[in-house]
Amino acid sequence: xxxLKTITRRSFLIGSVAIAGGVAFGAYVVATPHANxxxxxxxDGEAAITPYVLINASGITLITPRADKGxxxxxxxxxxxxxxxxxxxxQINIDPGPPSPAYWNTALADEAAAFIVPSGGVxxxxxHGVLSAVMKTIGMQITGGSTTVPDGFIKLRQAGAAxxxxxxxAAxxxxxxxxxxxxxxxxxxxxxxGSSLSYMExxxxxxxxxxxxxxxxxxxxxxxxxxxxxxxxxxVAKSTGTQSYGIDHAVDGMVHAAIVLNPAQGGPMNGFDxxxxxxMRGVKDVLQITGGVAVIADNTWxxxxxxxxxxxDWGPAPFPATMDQHWDTLSGxxxxxxxxxxxxxxxDVDISFAEAPGLVSAEYRAPYLAHxxxxxxxxxxxxxxxxxxxxxxxxVPRFVQTNVGKIAGIDPDxxxxxxxxxxxxxxxxxxxxxxxxxxxxxVKLKGTPVKLTYSREQDMTHDFPRQIAMARMRGVVRxxxxxxxxxxxxxxxxxxxxxxxxxMSVPGADSQIVAGAWxxxxxxxxxxxxxxxxxxxxxxxxWRSVGASTNGFFYNAGLDELIYEAGADPLAERIxxxxxxxxRKVLEAVGEMSGWDGxxxxxxxxGRGVALTQSFGVHCAEVVEVTSTEAGIRIDKxxxxxxxxxxxxPVNFDNLVKGGVIFGLGHxxxxxxxxxxxIADQSNFDAFExxxxxxxxxIEVRGLENGARVLGIGEPPVPPxxxxxxxxxxxxxxxRLREMPFSKFVDFA
Amino acid sequence: MRLTVNGTSREVDVEPDMPxxxxxxxxxxxxxxxxxxxxxxxxxxxxxxxxxxVRSCQxxxxxxxxxxxxxxxxxxxxxxxxxxxxxxxxxVAQCGYCQSGQIMSAAALLAENSNPSDADIDDAMSGxxxxxxxxxxxxxxxxxxxxxxxxx
Numbered sequence: 001x002x003x004l005k006t007i008t009r010r011s012f013l014i015g016s017v018a019i020a021g022g023v024a025f026g027a028y029v030v031a032t033p034h035a036n037x038x039x040x041x042x043x044d045g046e047a048a049i050t051p052y053v054l055i056n057a058s059g060i061t062l063i064t065p066r067a068d069k070g071x072x073x074x075x076x077x078x079x080x081x082x083x084x085x086x087x088x089x090x091q092i093n094i095d096p097g098p099p100s101p102a103y104w105n106t107a108l109a110d111e112a113a114a115f116i117v118p119s120g121g122v123x124x125x126x127x128h129g130v131l132s133a134v135m136k137t138i139g140m141q142i143t144g145g146s147t148t149v150p151d152g153f154i155k156l157r158q159a160g161a162a163x164x165x166x167x168x169x170a171a172x173x174x175x176x177x178x179x180x181x182x183x184x185x186x187x188x189x190x191x192x193x194g195s196s197l198s199y200m201e202x203x204x205x206x207x208x209x210x211x212x213x214x215x216x217x218x219x220x221x222x223x224x225x226x227x228x229x230x231x232x233x234x235x236v237a238k239s240t241g242t243q244s245y246g247i248d249h250a251v252d253g254m255v256h257a258a259i260v261l262n263p264a265q266g267g268p269m270n271g272f273d274x275x276x277x278x279x280m281r282g283v284k285d286v287l288q289i290t291g292g293v294a295v296i297a298d299n300t301w302x303x304x305x306x307x308x309x310x311x312x313d314w315g316p317a318p319f320p321a322t323m324d325q326h327w328d329t330l331s332g333x334x335x336x337x338x339x340x341x342x343x344x345x346x347x348d349v350d351i352s353f354a355e356a357p358g359l360v361s362a363e364y365r366a367p368y369l370a371h372x373x374x375x376x377x378x379x380x381x382x383x384x385x386x387x388x389x390x391x392x393x394x395x396v397p398r399f400v401q402t403n404v405g406k407i408a409g410i411d412p413d414x415x416x417x418x419x420x421x422x423x424x425x426x427x428x429x430x431x432x433x434x435x436x437x438x439x440x441x442x443v444k445l446k447g448t449p450v451k452l453t454y455s456r457e458q459d460m461t462h463d464f465p466r467q468i469a470m471a472r473m474r475g476v477v478r479x480x481x482x483x484x485x486x487x488x489x490x491x492x493x494x495x496x497x498x499x500x501x502x503x504m505s506v507p508g509a510d511s512q513i514v515a516g517a518w519x520x521x522x523x524x525x526x527x528x529x530x531x532x533x534x535x536x537x538x539x540x541x542x543w544r545s546v547g548a549s550t551n552g553f554f555y556n557a558g559l560d561e562l563i564y565e566a567g568a569d570p571l572a573e574r575i576x577x578x579x580x581x582x583x584r585k586v587l588e589a590v591g592e593m594s595g596w597d598g599x600x601x602x603x604x605x606x607g608r609g610v611a612l613t614q615s616f617g618v619h620c621a622e623v624v625e626v627t628s629t630e631a632g633i634r635i636d637k638x639x640x641x642x643x644x645x646x647x648x649x650p651v652n653f654d655n656l657v658k659g660g661v662i663f664g665l666g667h668x669x670x671x672x673x674x675x676x677x678x679i680a681d682q683s684n685f686d687a688f689e690x691x692x693x694x695x696x697x698x699i700e701v702r703g704l705e706n707g708a709r710v711l712g713i714g715e716p717p718v719p720p721x722x723x724x725x726x727x728x729x730x731x732x733x734x735x736r737l738r739e740m741p742f743s744k745f746v747d748f749a
Numbered sequence: 750m751r752l753t754v755n756g757t758s759r760e761v762d763v764e765p766d767m768p769x770x771x772x773x774x775x776x777x778x779x780x781x782x783x784x785x786x787x788x789x790x791x792x793x794x795x796x797x798x799x800x801x802x803v804r805s806c807q808x809x810x811x812x813x814x815x816x817x818x819x820x821x822x823x824x825x826x827x828x829x830x831x832x833x834x835x836x837x838x839x840x841v842a843q844c845g846y847c848q849s850g851q852i853m854s855a856a857a858l859l860a861e862n863s864n865p866s867d868a869d870i871d872d873a874m875s876g877x878x879x880x881x882x883x884x885x886x887x888x889x890x891x892x893x894x895x896x897x898x899x900x901x
Contacts, residue, residue, distance in 0.1 A: 070844025070881050231840065238845030239836040240829070241781020241820030245846060248780035256775070281764060300784075301771035374785045374793055374880045375846045423783070423846025424880050456786045651840050655886065659843055662882030685790035685878055694871035696884035 037100035038063070050211065051103065052081055052159035054095075055167075055203040060085075060187060061093045065103035066152070067143040067395045068096075068234075069373070069425035071714045072652040075232040079225045079648065080152050084160030084218065086184040087199070089225070089233060096419035099397035143395040144430055144542060146616040146712030149648060153710040154217070161215040169212070170205035171197050220646075230649040234421070246393035246420040247378040247453060254380060254449035255284060257441050258303035258458075260310055261292035264317030264678035265462055266539060269293070271313040277306040286310060289440045296441070300453050307455075317678025319538050326537050326675070327365070330470040333490040333534040340493075340533035341509040344518045347526035352484035356476040360565050364473070364557055365739040366550035367672035369466040370688055371543055375423025376459040381438040382449040383408045388415045388439070389449075393422030395429045399502055403432055407439040426663070427542040430498065431464055460688065461680040464498070465673045466543030467491045469550040473558035476526075477566035482573060484526035487558055489514055489551055490534050497540045509533075516548025516615045516719050517555040521580035529555075538675065544663060545615055545715040552613035552719025553668070553726070557738065560609070560727050570599050570727060571610045571623075582643045582706050583619040587612055589641035589702055594623040599731040605629065606636075609727020611720035617709060618716035619643045622661065624697075624724040628732045632747030635665060635697040635725065640717060645710040647703040657701045657717045664721025666691030670743040695748060752813055754779065755822030765811025769803075770794045772810045773819060781820040781849050785878070792877030795850035797823075802857040804876075820849040823856055831901070832856045835894035843881035851877045855891050863899050865891065 038048030048054050054061040062085075064077035078094050097103065164184050171189040172179045174197070181192045188196040220227070237243035262269055272293055274286035282302035287294045293310055297303035320326055353359060379392035381404060388408045394400050397417045405412035422429055438452035454462075469491035476484035493510040511518075513531035543549055563573045571591050578584040590596070590610065599608045605628035612621040620642040627634050638661050647653045670689050674681045682688045703713075726737040729746060737745055750761050754777060761776045768787075773779040773796070782805060785793030789804040796805045799815035824830030829837070832855050842848050851874070858865055858873035865873070870891055879887070 070842075070846075072843070232842075234845065235837050235840055235842060236826050238842035238848055239833045239852065240824065240826050241849045241852075242826060243845055244780065247784065248774075250778070299767075299771060299775045301767055301775065304787075372880060373844065373846070374783075374791060374878065375844070376784065422844065424844040426880070453784075456784075456788075655840065655843060655883065658885050659882035662884065663880075666882070684788055685786050686788060690878065690880065691882070691884070692878065693874040693884050693887070696882075696888075699885055 037098050048207075050159040050162050051097070051100070052156060053085065053163040055163075055199050055206070057200055057203070059093055060087055060091060060199055061095050063097035064094050065097045065100075066148040067393070067419060067422065067429070069143070069393070069395070069422040069429065071148075071656060072232050072649070073143065073148045074234070075230060076149060076648055076652065077152055077156055078233065079230060080156035081160040083223060083225045084157045085164050087187045089230070091187045094233065099401050099417050142430070144427065145546075146618070146715045149710060149712040150617070153646075157217050158215070161217060162211040162213070165215055166206050166209050166211040167199050167202050169209050170202045174202070174205055226648050227646065227650070229651045232652060243421060245375055245423045246391065247375050247423070249380060249391050249420055249451075251380050251382065251391065251449040251451070254451045255296050255445070256298060256300045256303045257294050257296050257438065257450050257452040258300070258307045258455065259289065259292055259294045259437055259452065260307040260312070261458070261462055262312075262314045263461060263680075264314060265680070266291065266319070267317045267678065268315035269312060270315055273311040276311075277309040280306045280309060287441060287444055289437055294437070294441045294452070296445070296450070303453075304455050317675075319536070319678065321678045322676065323674050326468055327470070329537060330468065330490045330534050333532045334472060334488050335532070338490070338532040338534060339530060340513050341511070341518070341531040342528065343514065344527060344529040346524065346528070347484070349484055349486045349526045349528045352476055352526040353474065353486075356484070359474055359476060360562055361472070361474045362558065362561055362738055364471040364554045366469045366553060367674065367740060368468045368538060368540070369543055369667055369671055370460045370463045370673050370682070371426040371428035371465070371541075372460055372463070372685070372688060373422070373424025373426055373428050376454040376456055377428065377434040378451065378453045379435040379438040380449050380451045381435065381442040382447070383439065383442040384447055386410055386414060388442075389418070390415060390435060391418040391420055392435055393420045393425075393429055394432060394435070395425060396432055400432050400435050403436050404439045407436060407443055426544040427546070428463065430542050431501070433462070456685070457683040461683050463673075464539045464541035466549060467494050467540045467547075468537065469554070471551070471554035471558070473554075473561070475558065475562040477562055480566050480568055482524055482559070482562045482566055482568070482577060485524045485559065485562060486528045487517055487555060488530045488532060489517060489554060490532040491547075491550065492534045492536045492540060494540050494542055494546060497536060498542060501539070512547030514551065515546060516551035516613050520555060520612075520614055521583035521619065522559075522574070522577040523579035524577055544660070545718040548613055548615035548715070548719040552611065552615065553722040553740065556611035556613065556720065556723030557726055560723065560730070561736070571596050574610065574612060580619070582704070583612065583614065585704055585706055586619045586621045586641045586643050589704060590621045590623045590639045593639040593641065593700055593702060594625070596623065599727065605732055607728045607730065607732025609724040609729070609731060611723035611727065613716070613719035615716050615719050617711045618713065620716040620720055622717070622720040622724040624665075624721070624728040626725070626728040626732050629749055631749040633729055633732070634749040635695065637697050638665075638699045638721075638724075640699065641702045641704060642713060642716060643704040643707050644713055645707040646705055648710075650703070653703050653713055654701050656713050658699045660713070660715065660717030661699055661721050662691050662696060664718040665725055668722035668725055668740050668742055669695075669748050670741050672741050750810065752810065753816040755818060756816075761810070763810060766809045768806050769796070769808045769810050769813055769817065770805040773805065773817070779819050779821060783846055783849055785847065785850075790878065791847070791850070792854060793847050793850040795853040795877065797853060797857060800857065800860060802854050820852060823853065830856060831897045832859065832890070832894045835890040835897065839886050839890040839893060841883050841886040841890050843883055847877060847879045851879065851887055855887070855894065859891070859895055859898055863895055865895060
């Protein structure tokens, strides 16, 4: 990857020069594309045919701008380009590329504007056009929302096709042979006589050709890579300890830093005494930063140790000190004053309730949760007089550029960002506090690279956790069927909290408040879903599956209670109510896979639950089977089916689905972040366990390909896991779980 | 202070209470061993000391007795240990950050027990946390590696 880093850096020193022509290669879905950032820096004999393909004498580099947090994004992006480019995956290098508006995420704009479809209601003020324009303008190069595949499925293949055709045009000019007689294979243009020219040889000529547009993409029958098991490009490195992550990176002359911030997150520091810390071995300095101090040392551990020796006078947290106050805030939010959206209002719930003989009602709770990727956050920042350089694992490279530019007092274009491999994220690296803090230190140590590493405790207690949320349901059953279902969901706005930290606001209602609930594929005669935007409490952020991570539980748990009241079968009643063919097939698939024969306990402590959540466009259904043992609940098996249009890599698909199920189950079992005196009570994995090997069930996965849209699978397996587990525990024990984590009410083996 | 790491004798000038983890990572530049929690809850820092799996975040370097093997010393991309080969074959890794520790724990298990049951695997591996949820593949890969080692 070295070569691209060099030219990238040069490009920022030159500045942002718009290159006329040669950029609209059909790889864009907008009328006026952003300038190709590779062209600005490409040297003689280098062909940057699209923003995604760079060819020079030393090889072929595919640009994979969506960050790899472990979900295999680099491999899948490379495969999509390579499919049309006719290169093999072992022939290419990959590079995340420079932060650039050319790499803006169009699919994320669609997700953010989820309320575009229905008309009427309070959310009408949300405009897809507004959001889309905002995202394009700022070049929202973000990895998130399971959008890497939907965003890239057409775009990246078009980029590969445009590059391939341009190389063929170059070969035609060089040889005088007609384009139609040329074909491509394994990085070469093959001539009719069987001889060939490598893409590298053709790069200088290709660089002078305007790439063709609107090349027809190959159909599924012609795919060489898509749909077949792939070996992910990082698998050897990640199995031999040779994969370098952000936390492993080193830069010549760097110093190590650790920070200690007010344990009441966001609270002020009134004073500190670092005299003891300054006397410790290896400690170079203790500097004040926003909300705390940074210890500068010659070793990570010494910096951690010295941080513990600093004495502080802290102020209070800027949010309520106790959990009771947080829950009271949510509890008080189910009123018109706080109504944010009502995008589902079928039939007439009120009349249905008024006429009903009995009303079923319940309240549900979901806690704050840390992201806790196993690699704690880190960043290296060096700030010079007129330039800065950043090495970090991030999902938001453009925000990093902007924020470091602000702190350094230089133009963001003078900030070079090196995107490094990430040891997990789950949404954690959509935030860039660690980079801003490293930059605050680096600005005081001009010219010296500063490596800031979070301790696990810093990482967990100063995470911006998943939203806390509460839901209230009411419903009516009649003649053994669910007739009426009302669900109200209250939470603070994740989008407001998260984008607020970037100085941005998003207009209109926050679709995440009701994501995974308002748009589910069930035709219940009287059905209403209302989102209530609670006042901001602790600062929060996107956590794998975002709003649906809480709402998938609420929606399915409420539905389960009604189905039980009706005396119906949880799977059969969902299938009966289902109004979407592809969703129904997903439910039928898990029924068939699990040999579903009812949910209720068989007298031996076994029980099954089922749930379906549509999130990020994916219908995902799960059946969980448990046994209640003397040691506690044991999760025996999970069956999962998900509709994604096309499974691009069956291996990675299987791995991500299983991981998502385990993530959903583990947190539902035993994880929460709570606050006492405004301070997070959980600071490490002893108090935030998740699932471990001995608790992990067998998981059977099936990907369905009936839908027209190609969708991502990183997040959708998470939301149905908790409610399917709750349903199984109810079937096995009769205990109805309405609050996560379930370990507050039952033991797990 | 001298210590033997991956067959090589190394000299370090550190305080004896510095955990082995940080001696390896920051003083010797051996980064295959990972920091995840610092309190022996995640297993990412697992190394072998004379073949025994040890959480290097909890072992003060002054208390070290024996030769240290990290993932780099277990096998290399050009010369894989059977466990690493199985990890590649089964495509275990997602983010991969925990896998050094998982592989070191698995290699130690198989050195003791060439035909582990599911319960044996649970016992040996439950101290290694994987936030991505690769446990099903870890289990398969351990069984595959065990088969390779038994037929070797």
